[in-house]
Amino acid sequence: MLNNVLIKNADINDIDELYAFERGIFTHDQLSKRQIRYHIKHKQNQFLVVKVADTIVGYCLIFCIFGRYSYARIYSIAVAPEFQKKKIAAQLMQKALIEIKNNKINKVYLEVAEDNLTAINFYKNFKFTVIKTIPLYYQGKYNALKMQKIM
Ligand SMILES: CC(C)(COP(=O)(O)OP(=O)(O)OC[C@H]1O[C@@H](n2cnc3c(N)ncnc32)[C@H](O)[C@@H]1OP(=O)(O)O)[C@@H](O)C(=O)NCCC(=O)NCCS
Numbered sequence: 001m002l003n004n005v006l007i008k009n010a011d012i013n014d015i016d017e018l019y020a021f022e023r024g025i026f027t028h029d030q031l032s033k034r035q036i037r038y039h040i041k042h043k044q045n046q047f048l049v050v051k052v053a054d055t056i057v058g059y060c061l062i063f064c065i066f067g068r069y070s071y072a073r074i075y076s077i078a079v080a081p082e083f084q085k086k087k088i089a090a091q092l093m094q095k096a097l098i099e100i101k102n103n104k105i106n107k108v109y110l111e112v113a114e115d116n117l118t119a120i121n122f123y124k125n126f127k128f129t130v131i132k133t134i135p136l137y138y139q140g141k142y143n144a145l146k147m148q149k150i151m
Helices: 012-025 033-041 088-102 117-125
Strands: 006-009 045-052 055-065 069-079 106-113 129-140 141-151
Touching: 006 088, 006 106, 012 033, 012 055, 033 045, 033 069, 045 088, 055 088, 069 088, 088 117, 106 129, 117 141
Parallel strands: 069 106
Antiparallel strands: 006 045, 045 055, 055 069, 106 141, 129 141
């Protein structure tokens, strides 16, 4: 367990490191540098990064969508393999949920590959429930589960 890690909002100086980190974790649907820059600058998004010894070891990207039915979407959460299972993602998720609540939003959605049991388990721990299966969501080949949490 790694407690009290530094979680902060990403800034434009983090773009190159985030880009390399993302490519090291995900094999598809990776964010481009341009998308990373956009999400960092977009005020309605929260791009949280976790740093250990000044190095990014995890991040969480959240979109807040405001309107008649406001909601948040957790686009992605990831921790470097060597730092996994130390509750870093749990700390990121806690912080993300606080940020979402601060925006007066009480509904959170996310999509996750149906075979990503680690992530599904992680989300269930945070009381997300599966609301539907989205066929062929990833790369037109793999199903996703849509999960929801009402706060
Ligand atoms: C999913 C992920 C973010 C979890 O990060 P993490 O920092 O290892 O998670 P934590 O240590 O905070 O775990 C919190 C809880 O999640 C669950 N969990 C985490 N890893 C798990 C695993 N390998 N198997 C089963 N449950 C797991 C557990 O319930 C755990 O609580 P516990 O340790 O008390 O049992 C991480 O595995 C990851 O980055 N995976 C690759 C990227 C990814 O698939 N992201 C999600 C889709 S966008």
